[in-house]
Structures are given as C-alpha cells and as structure tokens.
Amino acid sequence: MSGSLIASSYRRLERNVAERHRRAVAGVSFIAVTGSAGKTTTKDLIAAVLSSRHRGSKSPGTHNSAHWVTHTVLGARRGDGFCVHELGATGPGSLDEAIALVRPRIAVVTNVGGDHRSAFRTLDATAAEKAKVVHAVPRAGFAVLNADDPRVLAMAGGCRGRVLTYGLHPDALVRAESVRSSWPDRLAFTVIHGEQRVAVQTRLCGLHWIHACLAAITTGIGLGVPLPVAAAALAAVEPLPGRYQPVEAAGVTFIRDEFKASLWSVAPAVDFLRDARAVRKVAVFGTISDYAGRASQVYADVARQALHVADEVIFVGPQAVRSGGARNHPKGSALRAFPSIREAHRYLSTTLVPGDLVLLKGSQRADHLLRLVLARQGRIGCWRRGCRRVKFCDECLLLRVPEVGWARGGTAPEEIAGA
Numbered sequence: 257m258s259g260s261l262i263a264s265s266y267r268r269l270e271r272n273v274a275e276r277h278r279r280a281v282a283g284v285s286f287i288a289v290t291g292s293a294g295k296t297t298t299k300d301l302i303a304a305v306l307s308s309r310h311r312g313s314k315s316p317g318t319h320n321s322a323h324w325v326t327h328t329v330l331g332a333r334r335g336d337g338f339c340v341h342e343l344g345a346t347g348p349g350s351l352d353e354a355i356a357l358v359r360p361r362i363a364v365v366t367n368v369g370g371d372h373r374s375a376f377r378t379l380d381a382t383a384a385e386k387a388k389v390v391h392a393v394p395r396a397g398f399a400v401l402n403a404d405d406p407r408v409l410a411m412a413g414g415c416r417g418r419v420l421t422y423g424l425h426p427d428a429l430v431r432a433e434s435v436r437s438s439w440p441d442r443l444a445f446t447v448i449h450g451e452q453r454v455a456v457q458t459r460l461c462g463l464h465w466i467h468a469c470l471a472a473i474t475t476g477i478g479l480g481v482p483l484p485v486a487a488a489a490l491a492a493v494e495p496l497p498g499r500y501q502p503v504e505a506a507g508v509t510f511i512r513d514e515f516k517a518s519l520w521s522v523a524p525a526v527d528f529l530r531d532a533r534a535v536r537k538v539a540v541f542g543t544i545s546d547y548a549g550r551a552s553q554v555y556a557d558v559a560r561q562a563l564h565v566a567d568e569v570i571f572v573g574p575q576a577v578r579s580g581g582a583r584n585h586p587k588g589s590a591l592r593a594f595p596s597i598r599e600a601h602r603y604l605s606t607t608l609v610p611g612d613l614v615l616l617k618g619s620q621r622a623d624h625l626l627r628l629v630l631a632r633q634g635r636i637g638c639w640r641r642g643c644r645r646v647k648f649c650d651e652c653l654l655l656r657v658p659e660v661g662w663a664r665g666g667t668a669p670e671e672i673a674g675a
Contacts, residue, residue, distance in 0.1 A: 274330050275357060283335075287338055287360060289340060289342050290345060292520075298364065303338075304490065305486045305490065308476075308488070316328075361393065364399075364471055366467060366471060386408075387414055394417060402467055403425040422470035422471055431448050444458065456469065456473075459491070459493060462524060506610070507611065510615075514542065518547075522558055525617045530564070536612045540615065541579075544558060555581070556581030557582075560585050567590060569592070573622065576593035577593050636655055640654070
C-alpha cells in the first residue's frame with residue numbers, strides 16, 4: 257500500500273474515532289470561530305473569557321485544517337464547559353467536513369474580507385461559505401455576529417438559534433465606546449451591554465482588535481460570564497506571535513504583523529503606524545496577496561499609503577521592485593526596495609537606532625520577515641529564499657544552519673554566519 261493510501265486510511269480512522277467521541281461529549285458547548293481575519297486572536301480571547309468560569313479547551317495556535325479540528329474534538333472531555341475551534345475557509349465547500357464533525361452549538365463570525373480571493377472570486381461567495389457555520393447552530397444555540405460588517409450581520413437570517421451582535425454600531429447588543437490605542441498605549445475601551453458599562457484595558461496593539469475583544473465578551477455573556485468578569489479576563493491576554501506583537505531588539509521596537517499580508521489587511525497596518533508615537537517610524541513590507549489588478553499598481557499604491565505615515569518605507573523580496581511606481585511621491589526618496597531579506601538586514605543594521613518603531617508586514621510562508629528581528633538580536637545562519645515553511649523562524653531548526661547551496665555559486669557559510 258502506498259504512503260498516500262496509508263495516510264488517507266489513517267485520517268478516515270481518526271475521523272471515525274473523533275465522531276464517536278463528539279457524541280460522547282454532547283454536553284460540551286462546541287464553539288466554531290470563522291471569518292477572513294482575526295480568527296486566532298478571537299478564539300484565544302474567547303477561551304480566556306470562558307476559562308474564567310468554565311473548564312474547557314481550544315484549537316492550538318493557528319491550526320484550523322480538518323486534521324487539527326479532529327485533534328481538537330478528541331481533546332474535549334466530559335464535564336468541560338466549552339471547546340472552541342478556529343475554522344478556516346479556503347474555498348467553496350472547504351468548511352463542510354469541519355462543520356459536520358464539530359456540530360457547533362455556538363458560531364462566531366469575525367468578518368468577511370478578501371482572503372483566498374482566487375478561490376472565492378467574490379465577497380458574497382466568501383460570506384456564503386462562512387455562513388454555513390451559522391446555519392449549523394441548533395435552536396438551543398446562538399450565533400455571535402459582527403454588527404459592523406453587513407455581510408456578517410446578514411447571516412442572522414439563517415440562524416435557527418439566538419443571535420447576539422457586537423460592534424461599534426449603536427444597535428449592537430454588546431458595543432464599545434471610547435476606543436483608543438496609539439502605540440505605546442495598548443487597546444482600551446468601554447464596553448456596554450444593556451445598562452452596564454465597564455472599562456477594558458488590554459495588552460493588544462491596534463484599534464482593529466476591538467471586534468475580536470467584543471466577540472469574546474459577547475460569547476462569554478451568552479454562556480453566563482458576567483460582563484465585568486469577561487472584561488477582566490481580556491487584560492491578561494498577550495498579542496499572538498506575528499499579530500501586532502511588539503518585540504524589542506537592541507533598543508528598536510518591531511511590531512510583528514508578518515503572518516499574512518492580504519491587500520485588505522494593509523489599511524489597518526498603515527493606520528496603526530499613523531497613530532503610533534515614536535521618534536522615527538519605519539514600515540517594512542514583504543509579499544502582498546489576494547488582490548486584483550496589476551502587481552506594480554498594487555505595490556505602488558501600498559507604498560504611497562505607507563509614505564504618508566512613515567519616515568521610511570522598505571519593500572523586501574522578489575516583488576519589491578514593483579513598489580517603484582511610488583517614487584514620484586513627495587517622500588519618494590524614503591522608499592527602498594531590496595530583492596532579498598539579507599540585503600534588507602544589512603541596510604537596517606546600519607540605519608536603525610534605538611527608539612525607532614518598525615512595522616513588519618508580510619506573508620510568513622513567502623517572506624519570513626522575523627529574521628530581521630532575530631538577526632538584530634544575534635547571529636543567524638539562514639538567509640534562504642523561497643522557504644515555504646509556515647512555522648516562524650524562531651521555532652525552526654534551520655535558523656542557525658547556513659544554506660549549502662553556496663558551493664554552487666552562492667555565499668560561503670562563514671560569510672552568512674557573520675552577516
């Protein structure tokens with residue numbers, strides 16, 4: 257039997273076991289979190305809020321494929337209050353298997369955006385796939401929907417259970433006022449539910465996390481967690497790796513937002529840098545994804561947006577040269593493009609000074625921009641191009657290993673190690 261057949265047989269067996277286990281833990285409130293962005297942070301915030309009153313589990317890290325959904329279901333125990341899953345949609349029909357296994361009592365939808373544009377083609381098609389999670393909610397369950405996203409709010413009509421809304425809209429069941437977050441200040445706001453008003457202070461960076469926080473609080477309210485308790489639970493949650501996570505290296509603060517860089521996620525990054533307080537602001541972009549039109553136009557437009565708010569804008573990677581169309585910007589002399597991350601590191605190592613704020617915005621699988629931070633903290637060996645690993649570089653065993661291709665005309669190991 258071939259390896260692929262063995263693997264397929266194992267997955268079927270594992271799923272069969274998970275289906276039996278799901279029936280055995282029917283008393284657990286299974287929660288499915290989906291959306292185009294913010295799923296992982298929302299999932300972790302929900303788990304933090306619910307853990308203040310209940311024992312439960314959650315899917316690990318950013319893992320949201322069918323394989324990991326199976327593992328998370330198997331991790332639920334009798335007597336648990338909740339099991340929260342992150343469900344990722346990559347195209348029409350991609351959520352069907354996960355929904356059938358999880359059978360969520362609670363559905364949480366963050367937003368509908370342009371991720372996986374090539375597979376979905378339209379935002380309406382994206383919304384239709386994510387709405388399946390809401391349709392799966394039983395009459396005894398409820399859906400937690402973003403009132404500020406029309407496509408998400410429209411999913412309420414397909415929910416058999418209750419609908420709890422959250423957002424900045426005045427008609428949202430759980431809403432926020434006085435939202436503020438200007439680096440180095442973290443996200444803070446006042447949450448309102450009925451006659452209750454509670455001040456919330458978080459560790460998160462950026463105004464755009466307000467919806468993740470409100471989704472978690474709303475889920476908690478739906479499961480009986482008092483508003484003050486839910487609000488307090490958020491205060492202890494740190495930013496996730498690669499999601500606006502601040503890291504200091506030799507006096508320079510890097511804001512890591514390098515897990516993915518779909519075009520529609522660029523605006524919040526630019527807004528964050530605009531509102532930040534720092535002696536000097538630097539924006540570093542890697543590969544931008546999920547856009548329509550010519551790449552040269554898209555990259556140049558992003559460069560212009562960033563030049564409005566940053567003192568220096570840098571593009572890294574094989575697409576970096578496409579930003580050149582922005583050189584006619586009044587601050588065009590502050591735009592730079594480097595074909596490799598190693599060249600970008602060499603430049604930044606001589607120009608960054610303590611007190612600088614550097615935003616990293618890229619696609620993890622394509623760019624591995626974290627190396628710009630790690631190389632400033634100490635010597636690294638890996639400057640590989642085209643690495644497709646999903647894991648972050650500080651978790652990779654190859655970080656200190658020079659690429660062996662130097663013998664075919666590349667750079668010698670000792671030169672790489674000394675970079």
